[in-house]
Amino acid sequence: xxxxxxxxxxxxxxxxxxxxxxxxxxxxxxxxxxxxxxxxxxxxxxxxxxxxxxxxxxxxxxxxxxxxxxxxxxxxxxxxxxxxxxxxxxxxxxxxxxxxxxxxxxxxxxxxxxxxxxxxxxxxxxxxxxxxxxxxxxxxxxxxxxxxxxxxxxxxxxxxxxxxxxxxxxxxxxxxxxxxxxxxxxxxxxxxxxxxxxxxxxxxxxxxxxxxxxxxxxxxxxxxxxxxxxxxxxxxxxxxxxxxxxxxxxxxxxxxxxxxxxxxxxxxxxxxxxxxxxxxxxxxxxxxxxxxxxxxxxxxxxxxxxxxxxxxxxxxxxxxxxxxxxxxxxxxxxxxxxxxxxxxxxxxxxxxxxxxxxxxxxxxxxxxxxxxxxxxxxxxxxxxxxxxxxxxxxxxxxxxxxxxxx
Numbered sequence: 123x124x125x126x127x128x129x130x131x132x133x134x135x136x137x138x139x140x141x142x143x144x145x146x147x148x149x150x151x152x153x154x155x156x157x158x159x160x161x162x163x164x165x166x167x168x169x170x171x172x173x174x175x176x177x178x179x180x181x182x183x184x185x186x187x188x189x190x191x192x193x194x195x196x197x198x199x200x201x202x203x204x205x206x207x208x209x210x211x212x213x214x215x216x217x218x219x220x221x222x223x224x225x226x227x228x229x230x231x232x233x234x235x236x237x238x239x240x241x242x243x244x245x246x247x248x249x250x251x252x253x254x255x256x257x258x259x260x261x262x263x264x265x266x267x268x269x270x271x272x273x274x275x276x277x278x279x280x281x282x283x284x285x286x287x288x289x290x291x292x293x294x295x296x297x298x299x300x301x302x303x304x305x306x307x308x309x310x311x312x313x314x315x316x317x318x319x320x321x322x323x324x325x326x327x328x329x330x331x332x333x334x335x336x337x338x339x340x341x342x343x344x345x346x347x348x349x350x351x352x353x354x355x356x357x358x359x360x361x362x363x364x365x366x367x368x369x370x371x372x373x374x375x376x377x378x379x380x381x382x383x384x385x386x387x388x389x390x391x392x393x394x395x396x397x398x399x400x401x402x403x404x405x406x407x408x409x410x411x412x413x414x415x416x417x418x419x420x421x422x423x424x425x426x427x428x429x430x431x432x433x434x435x436x437x438x439x440x441x442x443x444x445x446x447x448x449x450x451x452x453x454x455x456x457x458x459x460x461x462x463x464x465x466x467x468x469x470x471x472x473x474x475x476x477x478x479x480x481x482x483x484x485x486x487x488x489x490x491x492x493x494x495x496x497x498x499x500x501x502x503x504x505x506x507x508x509x510x511x512x513x514x515x516x517x518x519x520x521x522x523x524x525x526x527x528x
Contacts, residue, residue: 124177127207127477129441135207137477139174144181144202148212150451152184155463156212158519162463162486162526163470169528170481179206184214184225184451194225200232209444210473212466213451227273229444230266235437236313237320238264240420240448241472245464245494248428249506255427257404261330262423263321264416266437268313269345271413275305309345309412311352318353320438321410322361325385332368333357335389336411336419349412350389357387392419399423424448431462431502434469436476445473459514462500464490467522485526492525493518 124142129135145160147153160178167174181199188194203209214225229235240262244255252258276282283304290298298304318335325333335354339347357365368388371377379386388406390398392415398406399422411419424433430449437444447465455461467486475483494503497510500518504510513521 124175124179126205129207133440135477137479139172140177141208141477142177142179142206143473144179144199144206144209146181146183146199146209146211146214147186148451149184149186149215150213150453150456151461152212152214152451154457154459154515155447155461155466158463158515159466159470162467162489162519162522163474163482165523166482166485166489166526166528167479169526170479170485171528174479174482181209183211183229195228195232200229203229203233203442203444207442208473208477210466210470211444211446213447213449215451215453226446227271230271230437233437233439233442233444234267235439235442235444236266237317237438238262238266238416238420239324239436239438239472240264240424241434242420242423242427244427245432245491247497247507248432248494248499248503250427252400252426254403258399258423258426260399260403260406260423261324261328261408262416262420263317263324263408263410264420265309265313265317265411265413267413268309269307269413270305272306272308274308275303278303307342307345309349311348314349314352314412315356316440318356318410319360321408322357322365322385322387325408326361326364330385330407332386332388332406333365333408333410334395334406335387336392336395336409336415337389338392338415339389340391346392346412346415353389353410354387361385395419396422399426420448429502431465431500432468433465434472435465436469436472438476443473443476445469445476459516460501461515462502463515463519464494485528488527489522489525493522496521496525 124140125138127135127137127141147156181202182191183195183199243259278301286304287298321333335350337346337350339350364384365387366383368386371386424430433448435446435448447469471483471486498513498521501512504512
């Protein structure tokens with residue numbers, strides 16, 4: 123038997139020694155990487171001592187839930203996550219162009235998990251397409267509920283598309299081709315501010331030197347340009363005693379951080395930022411981005427350090443959080459016991475840090491680092507790593523367990 127976490131009014135989490143944590147195994151490769159990950163989690167917790175133990179509670183979502191419950195996201199799954207405040211999940215299948223809409227998006231919207239948080243760092247000697255992957259150490263805060271994820275679109279020739287086209291032409295005087303599909307991209311001040319607030323708070327709590335607002339405000343002046351302006355204003359209004367604009371740092375202080383200031387607030391246009399993460403990744407620490415920019419930037423960063431198999435993630439709101447591997451369900455690999463479980467294990471490390479079990483989180487990350495360094499790794503890493511030995515998913519889990527301290 124376990125107990126629920128408590129989330130206090132100020133956001134502080136009180137975690138019992140035996141928390142109940144719901145889990146969603148996922149679709150495709152999800153169940154097999156979950157089986158490995160939970161074995162690693164339980165071993166790490168036991169090695170850290172103190173008699174702690176997670177009461178894992180299985181809940182349903184995704185294609186499997188559609189078959190068993192008649193719904194891709196049953197109400198009882200949402201209620202369990204609300205009740206216990208956290209969950210962890212394997213990858214869920216999203217059909218392309220047809221079928222049901224993304225369950226991942228539905229989870230984020232239903233629970234208002236407005237921040238997609240993705241830390242990206244390098245575990246040597248994992249294969250990487252860049253010369254210096256070790257310079258990448260960034261945490262991405264991607265807005266999770268607005269922008270293209272609002273899902274506001276209509277197919278060409280639909281009555282709705284025709285009405286929107288007519289309205290836009292009436293309001294703006296600009297012509298839209300009548301055979302266009304139409305989508306709307308909302309970015310709000312309140313949605314932007316709460317994401318950027320979380321990013322700045324994280325930077326302060328983790329001694330990160332900068333937060334960069336990544337946008338396309340030169341073209342989309344009132345949506346992504348708004349994101350930039352609202353971010354700067356928020357930083358000055360709520361964190362003005364400890365933050366400084368990059369422009370002020372150089373124009374007023376010749377690049378020397380003034381006493382008392384801790385975080386530099388920067389901004390970059392998204393296409394230029396794509397170049398920057400390749401050429402000067404060491405200059406960036408925490409990124410705050412609208413949804414679409416955050417999606418491709420975080421995936422590109424993951425590619426620089428070994429691919430999505432090494433990329434953890436979390437969807438965090440006020441009072442609830444769901445942790446997940448950021449890669450897909452890869453149905454072609456299902457049942458072959460070959461896929462890298464590291465992304466899900468590192469997502470678990472984020473979960474344990476979130477509930478205050480930092481020793482467990484650190485143990486997991488260090489064990490992953492030692493295991494990759496051993497060069498006994500899954501195929502995705504081994505095929506580009508010199509002198510590597512390819513092991514199965516379950517074998518890699520055993521290697522990670524052997525590398526846990528305690």
